[in-house]
Amino acid sequence: MISALRRPAPLRAGARIGVLGVSSPSTLRRLDAGLDTLRFSGFEPVLYDTATVRGTVFDWLAGTDRQRADDLRKALLDRDIDAIFLVSGGYGSQRTLEAFDWSGLEEIEPKFIVGYSDVTGLLEAVAARLGWCGVMGPMVSEHEFAESYSFSSLIRLMKTENLPLTMSFPAANTVTAGRTEGVTCGGNLSLLAGSVGTDTAWIPGDGIWLLEDETESPERIDTMLTHLRRAGYFENAAGVICGTWHDSGDAKVLSQVVPDRLGTLGIPTIEGANIGHGGHVQSYPIGVAATLDAGARTLTLD
Template identity: 40%
Template sequence: MTVRAGARPPRLRPGDRVAVVAPSGPVAPERLDAGLDILRGWDLDPVLAPHVRTGHPELAYLAAPDECRARDLQDAWCDPEVAAVFAARGGYGAQRMVDLLDWAAVRVARPKPLVGFSDVTVVHEAFALRAGVATLHGPAVAGEVFLKDEPTRDQLRRTLFTPEDPAVTTLAPGTARTLVPGRAHGVTFGGCLALLASEAGTPDARRDAAGGLLLLEDVGEQPYAVDRALTQLLRSGTLAGVAGVVLGSWARCGPYDRIRAVLVDRLGGLGVPVVEEFGFGHGDSALTVPLGVPATLDADAGTLTFDVPPLC
């Protein structure tokens, strides 16, 4: 099952209405309000999905019951007046609701930018495999990095409004380092390692990664847990045929030299280029990285260059 490029959504324009949804965990009200103000400062018209602030009556780690979160995401995606969909945060819960979406309705709706990371990895993978849509691995509207880090906000804004900007079509974070040298071409996919590993055996599990450039990052996982997740992907065949690997942040995962040893041990034998410290994920600053778009990875130069802009 070759990793295929997705349909690229249209770019945003000033005045566009955009929806903010909470497909996973509950959202801190003050952070949400601050994130909405930032979107308004971009001359966007953000609207909250109905259940973003409601909470779950019994399971406090969910933003709302599964059916409500699924309905919010589906309605936002299918609304012709909505130009983009932003996740308010990650957390946990996307796996519980993704099968409740009406995928036939999702597929016939006009594609639009879908932005999120962390637990939203599940949504990215589902939209790629079930709807054939390119999405954006980017910061959450109510996330700390989006609220506090100007470079993070600027990169997302450029991606959404001026996707042909060289700073969007070629990602070259100064922190990037070569783990395994070489160049590779493929279609970007991936996200949070723990979520990709936990998707094994589900309808959205990839059987292989042929022709894909895999993005991996995580937060709060000790080295042995990173090893376990990578081993799951290797044993399940998910990494078979992968063209290259792009590694992001490993915040609160223990000393980085220990994490790096695991990454070398588990990924070094793939025989493909691997670049580390690429600046996306749960770090203090976070690049927006398009998913489902063909690109060239140069692990020696520390660059990821897209064949086309991520949005039309």
């Protein structure tokens, strides 16, 4: 039995979207375009303070840890908020989680939470603590949000009522062929490595792991993949999808790191899927039962 999580109801016209930050400050010059994109799509954005607040403790943090944790909790508890879209990644989600109060959230209905990069920490936490699906997708104040391909991928995923839905990665490469069933998980590699051993890490036994990152290097990616291997993350994994390694050094060396660290797992694996950083990317659900066909380079959400 695949251990899929609770999926929020599909978004409908008029849905109220909580827009806030759990990481770094938003990109203000892009925020209005992102909000207009939501409105044009028939949604009503609701801004929280952390959507626009600047660094107060450190420049790389949107407000204080308490501000970010409080805004997140308010949006989760507000029955009139249908989904939560994060404004930016960067740094800080792990600090937000350290300050967050999870009490009283067990019985509320799941809501879509959308973001990627540093938001991986939050998506993991929601899966581990609340048993909710999430979406690794574009953020409101980043350039991908108003880009038609990336935004269309997000909306298709969040409005779909009847599965299956097949995601195709024709530009990807097959590392290990095969077909496997599991539950989608993972996200940004450095955030996954940074949550090892915490109470918000989520390691499903039958995981189809997404792994991606940016501005790293082949040796750091090698180290982090090895860290997850040694921590047991892939012991019962079903498959692996490597997304983009945007701006992360020599592509030829990277093309050797992935087969070396992941090809030996003996499970269906692809690399080069257009998920992650760099723009023109697809959104990826967390916690959904799925079938990975590594030979065909497709993921079918079941």
